[in-house]
Amino acid sequence: MKTKIIAAMGTALAIALGSGAAFAGPTLNAVKQKGFVQCGVNTGLPGFSNPDSQGNWTGLDVDVCRAVAAAIFGDAKAVRFTPLSAQQRFTALQSGEIDILSRNTTWTLSRDTSLGLNFAPTTFYDGQGFMVPKALGVSSATELNGATVCVQPGTTTELNLADYFRAKGMQFQPVVIESFDEVNAAFFAGRCDVYTTDASGMASIRSTLAPNPDDYIILPELISKEPLGPAVRHGDDEFFDIVKWTVYATLEAEEKGINSGNVDEMLKSPDPTIQRLLGSNPGMGQALGLDEKWAYNVIKTVGNYGEIFERNVGVKTPLKLERGPNGLWTNGGLMYAPPIR
Amino acid sequence: MSTRGPGNLAPQAPRRSLINDPNVRAIFFQILVLGGVVLLGWYLVSNVLENLARQNIATGFSFLDREASFAIGETMIPYSPASSYSQALLVGFLNTIKVAVLGIILATVLGTIVGIARLSSNFLVAKLASIYVEVIRNVPVLLQLFFWYAVISESLPQPRQALNPIPGVFLSNRGMKFPGLADDPIWTWVGIALLAAIVGVWLLARWARKRQEATGQQFPVVLGSIGVLVALPLLTWLAGGAPTALDVPELQGFNFRGGINISPEFAALLMGLVIYTAGFIAEIVRSGIRAVNWGQTEAASALGLHRGEVLRLVVLPQALRIIVPPTTSQYLNLTKNSSLAVAIGYPDLVSVANTTLNQTGQAIEAVSIMMAVYLTISLGISLFMNWYNTRIALVER
Numbered sequence: 001m002k003t004k005i006i007a008a009m010g011t012a013l014a015i016a017l018g019s020g021a022a023f024a025g026p027t028l029n030a031v032k033q034k035g036f037v038q039c040g041v042n043t044g045l046p047g048f049s050n051p052d053s054q055g056n057w058t059g060l061d062v063d064v065c066r067a068v069a070a071a072i073f074g075d076a077k078a079v080r081f082t083p084l085s086a087q088q089r090f091t092a093l094q095s096g097e098i099d100i101l102s103r104n105t106t107w108t109l110s111r112d113t114s115l116g117l118n119f120a121p122t123t124f125y126d127g128q129g130f131m132v133p134k135a136l137g138v139s140s141a142t143e144l145n146g147a148t149v150c151v152q153p154g155t156t157t158e159l160n161l162a163d164y165f166r167a168k169g170m171q172f173q174p175v176v177i178e179s180f181d182e183v184n185a186a187f188f189a190g191r192c193d194v195y196t197t198d199a200s201g202m203a204s205i206r207s208t209l210a211p212n213p214d215d216y217i218i219l220p221e222l223i224s225k226e227p228l229g230p231a232v233r234h235g236d237d238e239f240f241d242i243v244k245w246t247v248y249a250t251l252e253a254e255e256k257g258i259n260s261g262n263v264d265e266m267l268k269s270p271d272p273t274i275q276r277l278l279g280s281n282p283g284m285g286q287a288l289g290l291d292e293k294w295a296y297n298v299i300k301t302v303g304n305y306g307e308i309f310e311r312n313v314g315v316k317t318p319l320k321l322e323r324g325p326n327g328l329w330t331n332g333g334l335m336y337a338p339p340i341r
Numbered sequence: 342m343s344t345r346g347p348g349n350l351a352p353q354a355p356r357r358s359l360i361n362d363p364n365v366r367a368i369f370f371q372i373l374v375l376g377g378v379v380l381l382g383w384y385l386v387s388n389v390l391e392n393l394a395r396q397n398i399a400t401g402f403s404f405l406d407r408e409a410s411f412a413i414g415e416t417m418i419p420y421s422p423a424s425s426y427s428q429a430l431l432v433g434f435l436n437t438i439k440v441a442v443l444g445i446i447l448a449t450v451l452g453t454i455v456g457i458a459r460l461s462s463n464f465l466v467a468k469l470a471s472i473y474v475e476v477i478r479n480v481p482v483l484l485q486l487f488f489w490y491a492v493i494s495e496s497l498p499q500p501r502q503a504l505n506p507i508p509g510v511f512l513s514n515r516g517m518k519f520p521g522l523a524d525d526p527i528w529t530w531v532g533i534a535l536l537a538a539i540v541g542v543w544l545l546a547r548w549a550r551k552r553q554e555a556t557g558q559q560f561p562v563v564l565g566s567i568g569v570l571v572a573l574p575l576l577t578w579l580a581g582g583a584p585t586a587l588d589v590p591e592l593q594g595f596n597f598r599g600g601i602n603i604s605p606e607f608a609a610l611l612m613g614l615v616i617y618t619a620g621f622i623a624e625i626v627r628s629g630i631r632a633v634n635w636g637q638t639e640a641a642s643a644l645g646l647h648r649g650e651v652l653r654l655v656v657l658p659q660a661l662r663i664i665v666p667p668t669t670s671q672y673l674n675l676t677k678n679s680s681l682a683v684a685i686g687y688p689d690l691v692s693v694a695n696t697t698l699n700q701t702g703q704a705i706e707a708v709s710i711m712m713a714v715y716l717t718i719s720l721g722i723s724l725f726m727n728w729y730n731t732r733i734a735l736v737e738r
Contacts, residue, residue: 087695091704094396115702116396136595146594148515153411153683153692154699162412162422173596174412175606176696177686182487186686191494191514191605193595234396 027099027232027239028072028289036078039065040098043083043180046204047313047321048104048124057081060312061102064123064230064247067302068100071246071294076301087154087178090115093233100243102230104198106156111231120243121251122229123305124313125325125334127222128160129199131206134217136193141221145170150183150192152176157197160224184209198226200313200321207318242288248337249295252277253304255328255337260303263296277340284340295340305335389705404701405430411696413688415604426697433693434714440610440689441676441718447615448675449668452622459627470623477620483681485617490609490685497605500596509589511597514605518590521601527581534577541573542566606687610679618675622668629664630656661733669726673719680715690714 031037041049041061049059066076082098093101094116104126105111107119130149132138141164151158153176165172175192177183184205187195195202199222206213230247232240253259256274258266267280275281278299279292288294302308309326313319327333359365393400405427412422417435420428458470477485494514498504503513509520522528542565549560578584590600633656641655682689691711698707 087699090699090702094398094702094704111702113397114399116393116398144595146596146598148596153696158411158696159700162410165412166422172412174414175686176414176688176692178683178692178695182684182686185491186494189491189494189514190499234398 027236028242031072031099031239035073036080037065037069037072037100038082038098039068039079040082040084040089040092040101040103041065042103043085045104045180045201046208047200047317047319048204049081049083049102051081051083058312060124060308061104061228061230063302063308063312064102065100067246067250067298067308068230068243070297070301071242071249071288071290074291074293074297076297085178085180086152090117093117093231096233099239100230100232104201104228105231107227107229107231108156116234117231118234118240120230120232120240121247121337122227122334123247124200124228126198126200126226126228128157128196128224128226129202129222130219131187131195131202131216132193132219133190134215138193138219139217141219141223142168142170144172144194146172147193148173148175148191149194149196150175150177150187151196152180152183153178155197156224156226161196164223198228200319203319203321204313207320238289242290245288245340246294246298247305248340249277249298250302250305250308251328251335251337252340253295253299254306254335255330258299258304259307260300263299267296273340393705398702400703400706402706404697404703404706407701409697409700411700413693414686415607415688426701429693429697430690430710433688433690436688436693437676437679437682437690437714438718440607440614440679440682440687444611444614444618444675444679445672447611448618448622448671451615451619452671453626455619455623456626457630459623460630474620474623477617478624482613482617482678483684486609486613486681486685489612490605493605493609500592503592503597509587509600511590511592513597515596516602516604516608518597518600518602520587520589521599523584523586523588525581525584525586527578527584530581531574531577534574535570538570538573541569545569604687606682606685609685610682610687610689614675614678617678618671621671621674625664625667625671626660629660632663633659658733662730662735665726665730665733669723669730672722672726676718676722677715 039062041057041059044050045059047059049057049061051057062081065079065081069078070076072078082092084092084098084101084103089101089103089105090111092098101117102123104124106126107122111117112119130141130144132144138144144165145168149161149172151161151174158174158176161172161174172194175183175186177186183195186192188209188211195205197205199218202218206216206218210216230243232243252273253263256266256271256277258274258278263278266274267278269275269278269280272281276284278296279285279294282292285292285294291297303311306328309323310316313321315322323331323333325334327335329336390400406425408422409424409426409429410422411429413420413429413432415436416432417439418428418432420432455470455473458466459474461467461470497512497514500511500513500515503511503518505511511518545565546562549562549565553559588599588601590597590602637655637659638651641651646654679689680691683692683695686692694707694711698704701707
């Protein structure tokens, strides 16, 4: 799209002109000076980041940003959101347009290195799947030889798709459409036999966008690992630490049974781990360059990880996702926070 | 230069300081501006490199040799996810060229027809052409692309219920499939014969013109040309054993296999670009024809030429001088607008380069490749059209 070229050129220019101001001081100073965290999110993916009719953003990725804002400012509302397409997201972060990229972005080696990103802990373990109309009579991804597949460009999804068909010795015809709305419309109009994206995203698309959700099935195979989490720029360890430990704090809180409802009582808890986390025994906040109440503010205003999960994508939401690998390690999941001490 | 006043007629030029010499001043300021531009460029480039290095972002074009690992829907040359990024970009480039060349040809034909129709004495024809021009020119081209894409993908049935208007041709929302010629080495030779026939026709037309200029005798060039164009490939085909095997599309699994396919993305993009650009070309053609003095037509008629000849021999040659330069811009616009393909999923250069950009993170490199390619295409069109314009320009004797 022409606007995309202009945006890309603008970004190139922004990188070119990005002199002292944007990069000289640590991101934290710039954020504090602005008074808000600039957060890059998906343009609209229910459950992860989606604006309502009043323009309020909700979702799991959005809550990660709110948690960081709460840790820095004590105010979960001190965030401004930049909706980004898959194509725009990395340049937006690299050029300093946003401070955090929290946009269902898969943590990969090349992104972590040559793309100049640092990934904070995974906030959602996902895997790529396939959705097909029931009328097609397909029950497994291994029966998809010769299918036409709708996919968004510039994502790991597109690469996994090609890898999977190559590995299985099957053919496919890709239909690669950049706009999220257009690719959905193309699939539901029958332009493709198969839609592929992360399983969680597919659940969201089926439940909220399908003309009749029961007409579509999600095939059982997951063809990839998709650890999704927030990312920041290389070269600012202080800010990286803040984002990292904000996520860990929500995990630690869930593990210790602290939630937004009982966090005030927990301030009086005799448990030394809780005392350190909530700042009644100081030191942790100072180590991060934040107020001692940083984690208290996160839990009080945004909640622990379990609350965030259940509120946005859990079984009581339209997405109806089980905790699965996103459960705490104590429950057999993958969510594990290093010690806060 | 008339810097000397009337009182300054002395044989010796008066002594002036260099500061007041307009030539020196001009050169000085040009050097100053050039220096400024170079400095700014250097500042931008060094800043880019420094910022990229600070963020550990890799630079350079070495990524072009790496495996692309993504698939592309339509390719004119062999390509698989195992091919390199440079191969992928070449696929995108060829797809852009394909839609641009076909688009320019079709838009010129359609635009000329509509432009002449607007001048028609038939009220209905003229009004319909006016409505076409006004509607098409005033709706953004991106919306028109979405419209055509939606028309094709929503109105046509699934492959299993594909429309079958004539045997072997299938219309579905996966595109139009029709039989192609099965592989046979003779088809290469038929192609060569066709090229040879085209050269032959050109030589024939030249010879016929020369002969008419010399002797006044006319030669049936059109009939002769058609004869050569048909006969030469046909004879080659017969000499090759006249293979008639066809590659007929067949429904197999999810979709049709075999035959030739026109994808909905390509069809929608081509249709959108042609219909949009033709609206502008129509206006250029109309104004070009209107600009030729009516007296020319009257004079030509007075010579006894009939209407077709008046248009072909008198009006159009003069109108072309007015039509060609603005049409060049429309050709450039069409080519550049083809980059909107990414919105409806046609894998053109921008679409492939954007994907490359995202997979590798090489924003500056990918954008500079895109810019270089479009600049080259545009300059190429521009050079060709300027050459053509000079050729048809009024030769003053």
